[in-house]
Amino acid sequence: MTLPSTRCSSPSRIVAGLLLAALWLVGCAASAPSERSSDTHGPVVEGGPTPPGAGPRLQDPPEVVSRDGFLRTTIVVERRKVRVGNRQLYATTYNGAYMPPTLRVRPGDRIDLTMINKTDKYTNLHTHGLFVSPRAPSDDIFISIKYGQSYHYTYQLPLSHPTGTFWYHSHADMLSAPQVAGGESGILVVEGLKQHLPPSLRNITEHTIALKDFQVQGDAIKTHPLSIGASTHRTVNGQQNPAIHIRPGETQLWRLANIGANIYY
Template sequence: MTRLNTHFSLSSLVVGVVFAAASLAGGSGCAPTEHSHATHQPAAQDGATPAGPAPRLQDPPELVSRNGTLKATLVVERRKVQVGDHQLYATTYNGAYMPPTLRVRPGDRIDLTMTNRINENTNLHTHGLHVSPRAPADDIFIAIKYNHSYHYSYRLPLNQPTGTYWYHSHADMMSAPQVAGGESGIIIVDGLQQYLPPSLRHITEHTLALKDFQIQGDSIKTHPLSIGAPTNRTVNGQKNPVIHIRPGETQLWRLANISANIYYKLHLPGTRFHVIAQDGIPVRKVYAQDTLIIAAGARFDVLVQGGSPGTTQLETLPYNTGPAGNQFPQAVLATVVTDGPSMTRATIPTDFASHEDLSHATIAARRTVVYTENKAGTKFFINGRMYDPHRIDFTSTFGTVEEWSVRNDTNEDHSFHVHTNDFQLMSTNGKTQDPSHGWYDTVNVPARGEIVFRIHFIDFTGKTVLHCHILNHEDMGMMAVLDIVG
């Protein structure tokens, strides 16, 4: 868990719109309003060129904490809903393929009731949040049965990093079909703006939640899922929406890969992504990238600046995960229109947030994780064993710093994610990671490659997990149990 400066004014943060349906309210924390819905055009799968005018980008509706508490209800049910430009049966939260964003602040209490109305067990994982792995907090070993409800209740620590997170199903052996079917949404921990210069603290902010779906008849396909099959990529559930920006304007984009399995290689011609947070964790120094590889489950908060008037396309470039993996083709995600009165281009800050650096920490233990798989790609292993929720694979001591190596002995990329605590990436394939932007909760592990990270076990004990976040691989065995003991 990075230790960030947390002295800021809570009252200055943005209050979002909330979901229209009364079932979303779940208590006094949510006052319903509505988002308008644009007309959708015919779909284009990966590699195809979208036709016709596109709808304006709609940020997801929001459930916002009030007076230090987020009270909310999430209902999981199968419904026929608008998905891109199709009407399809999907596994929805509160009746929507793009469910409400949960917007909270460090120190807030989350009181969330989940009701299961699908005919299989499910649960809820708040991906990346630094909260207890014990019930009634982020306990992924819970199984909520059909027609049952579960009440999650816990408080975010005051040192919770401020940025973009997400929530999704973590049901044993069912994560991939449930997330692919629609069970994924955004969490925003407010406060990232405190690190920006005053002139940039009230800039336009957009959430760009990247979700994809395959089609089977009149439904989103959930089983069997082929990772490399043609798919429909959406932004906030929309196909190729239009994002408007003025020449010279600076905007904050929250980029989140909340798909079940696929990778994104984002590129916006003529524009650089100025990264201010990774996986919800503010960086120490802002850095700029022409392209961003976003592994399954990863997020980036970035500043973008409008160029000359005109139109360009936010796209995902071709990406190959290795000879045993998948080739993801180029696809258009959104159309960016630069128009309107010009603005003076702001200076992008260099120094950003301070946080812990484990480069010189005392190492209490060193551990190795080895990824392997069978030739058929139907069984996936960590240290030669498939996942068993009743077996403890690793035991770590509360309060200590450990160094872990994750070695990928397969011919395809895998991602790595650990619950409860984030980590400082030290190196990838022997190349040292810049400590000024080294903190993550989800990273890519290249085929036949290795990452090394350090992790500080603070604030919480209990049984949790680490796994590949390509959810097909997780469901087929590539997950292990970590017990943090006092």
């Protein structure tokens, strides 16, 4: 996706342009990593009482973070009943959650990822937007992981890899749309953006804001047939209508990503 350009010359507008670059919408698709809440990206902000009609406070997805140049993790694909928005529905989950962990890496890192398929449909993984090899065992979209099988992916990011907000999802032939609609998608962040900001903005609060939507069929997320014009339930990080707390005049960094199957914003 092309980022918004700016011809402004004043420092404040340049900073605004850099922040806007972090807010782009994504479209399609050695030691153990640590997991953390993105609250560590900045101070917890109390923005006053939750406004009337708003839902719960926004919860950023959990994270798996690279360490010493490596990110090692496992993604288990399985169908299970989980909380989706304000409902309990059967979904196709990554690691048992409708909103799976954000994978956070740096340019030059290597991602070692094992995918285990516990569903009755074949699946695979596509790291949408990364500058990595399209050949196995990297980002080969023709890999088919059948029920009970696993596959070990290895992605080597170049040192010159651009920073930004990307996503990972199923790209199984003929099944990508229903599997993403069912829940098979998550966020992938390549660090480095904050080094381009002035020192006063490098420790601001950061939020990952993943937009996913679902339709309902009985006690499950509907995956077939899909229609871009159908009525749908929109979620933010798997929550419906969450409240983001922010002080008057405060600057925050929001990473927005549309990781749904077929709707646009």
